[in-house]
């Protein structure tokens with residue numbers, strides 16, 4: 001492991017993430033800064049903006065959300081809102097473990113200072129028994145895309161449709177209310193729609209009440225658009241601990257992360273710290289180890305920035321479609337769960353063969369889930385670029 005430890009490295013990354021903001025369409029504001037918190041010291045995992053630059057600032061003066069409306073885009077919703085107050089009654093906070101909110105999800109320098117039972121995924125690599133972090137069957141890939149719907153999502157959906165490929169989409173509430181027609185399309189095409197968050201802040205940095213507000217407003221935005229209530233959710237940046245998990249579980253949500261180290265780093269392309277080639281190389285490196293894993297895996301990818309969609313449709317997915325024995329499925333499919341919504345199946349169709357069986361719908365993916373024919377190809381490109389190491393280290397701060 002390369003050890004680079006200085007404030008300067010963190011600041012460099014923060015600045016490059018901020019510049020990524022300028023790539024975003026003006027009508028989809030993405031400025032992420034919560035009321036009551038300082039500017040981001042460091043963002044991890046995704047190209048979320050590090051500090052307010054463009055777009056609306058979050059107004060710190062409380063006003064109730066108007067009937068039929070939603071909280072300010074990309075701002076942590078107010079918890080005094082009467083609607084939120086109603087939702088708070090769904091959770092018995094006396095059952096919620098008490099851990100202090102983090103500083104923007106950044107791990108303390110001394111990670112051993114974190115109590116074991118906090119089980120903080122990002123800082124302790126701790127998985128709780130109920131966390132969904134892999135698909136059960138070897139060779140099965142839980143295909144997921146986070147942070148949409150964006151103006152670039154339709155290009156991803158086109159590609160998936162062309163290959164009769166379904167995915168799990170973790171939706172940001174603020175994006176859903178900006179592009180409801182895009183979300184509707186994704187749902188109508190049978191993708192598994194799931195919850196991400198409203199403002200895309202680190203969940204461990206929020207209060208119990210703010211966590212409820214983030215999850216329930218996103219759930220409501222999705223329900224208002226497609227008429228179903230997702231059961232699966234993914235914490236932004238994978239940032240979850242025992243406190244956050246408990247609240248999500250009390251709201252009936254299943255915490256779904258990704259398999260440790262199965263982060264394509266696609267989010268680092270718009271941030272300027274990865275290239276499409278390094279992302280594809282990372283992915284090809286996995287192909288070598290997938291056949292010998294005792295289970296399948298879930299991969300982190302995104303469809304917020306054009307670079308992320310481009311690397312999926314031009315780089316990662318074509319290789320994956322062509323890899324014999326690799327079966328890509330939405331998470332609910334690989335877990336053999338035909339009811340990913342509180343209302344039931346919705347448009348989601350559970351294929352026979354369930355948990356990573358041999359009935360993939362892609363022509364290239366109908367083989368049994370063993371003997372990944374092209375796996376050796378991956379070993380040749382296992383060398384990960386220095387920039388990937390560098391970023392991987394900064395993310396682990």
Ligand SMILES: *[C@@H]1O[C@H](CO)[C@@H](O)[C@H](O)[C@H]1NC(C)=O
Nearest residue numbers: 057058059060061062063064
């Ligand atoms: C902030 O919100 C308050 C309450 O709705 C409103 O009166 C005020 O004009 C807002 N300020 C800005 C800068 O938008």
Ligand SMILES: *[C@@H]1O[C@H](CO)[C@@H](O)[C@H](O)[C@H]1NC(C)=O
Nearest residue numbers: 023305306307308309310311
């Ligand atoms: C993404 O791909 C499209 C279509 O090929 C291209 O027009 C666009 O410039 C690409 N965007 C980026 C940021 O790479």
Ligand SMILES: *[C@@H]1O[C@H](CO)[C@@H](O)[C@H](O)[C@H]1NC(C)=O
Nearest residue numbers: 349350351352353359360361
């Ligand atoms: C495979 O799945 C397709 C689509 O659901 C279905 O029509 C077909 O009967 C299945 N085949 C087997 C062998 O289960």
Ligand SMILES: [Zn+2]
Nearest residue numbers: 146147236237
């Ligand atoms: Zn995200």
